[in-house]
Amino acid sequence: MTWVFWALLSAAFAAGTALLAKVGVEGIDSNLATAIRTTVVLVVTWAIAIALEKHHALAQIGRRSWIFLTLSGICTGLSWLCYFRALKLGPVSSVAPIDKLSIVLVVLGAWLFLDEHISPLKIGGVTLIAAGAILLVFA
Numbered sequence: 001m002t003w004v005f006w007a008l009l010s011a012a013f014a015a016g017t018a019l020l021a022k023v024g025v026e027g028i029d030s031n032l033a034t035a036i037r038t039t040v041v042l043v044v045t046w047a048i049a050i051a052l053e054k055h056h057a058l059a060q061i062g063r064r065s066w067i068f069l070t071l072s073g074i075c076t077g078l079s080w081l082c083y084f085r086a087l088k089l090g091p092v093s094s095v096a097p098i099d100k101l102s103i104v105l106v107v108l109g110a111w112l113f114l115d116e117h118i119s120p121l122k123i124g125g126v127t128l129i130a131a132g133a134i135l136l137v138f139a
Contacts, residue, residue: 015096018087018092018095018096018099019092021033021037021083021084021087021092022087022092024037025084025087025088030081030084030085030087030088031081031084031085033084033088034077034080034081034083034084037080037084038077038080079102083095083099086098086099093136094136094137097132097133097136097137098133098137100129100133101129101130101133103126103129104126104129104130107122107126108126
């Protein structure tokens with residue numbers, strides 16, 4: 001299976017995340033909802049890693065990877081806290097498109113910091129994503 005398959009599956013699960021979280025956050029604190037969700041993610045991902053016997057590779061992970069994965073985890077946690085707070089306060093059909101503006105930031109960051117090529121077609125795509133998100137929010 002290619003990266004496209006996994007990316008599409010990720011998008012489908014992300015949609016489920018938004019819809020289910022909007023219902024789940026009703027009547028409870030958004031930070032508590034995020035903590036519950038994060039605990040579930042922690043248990044499920046470790047169960048998968050252990051079941052596939054990938055946990056044995058922990059000792060082989062280099063310092064640089066640990067630093068960047070830790071920073072990524074901090075960003076993920078902060079993103080989820082903000083996302084759940086936004087879901088608590090606003091309509092999921094507007095919150096999710098704004099959240100997906102991260103795509104624009106990722107493409108720009110990949111170009112600026114990771115030396116990835118950014119073609120005119122990619123610039124057009126990111127512009128459409130940004131415009132689409134803005135349209136969805138104000139529609």
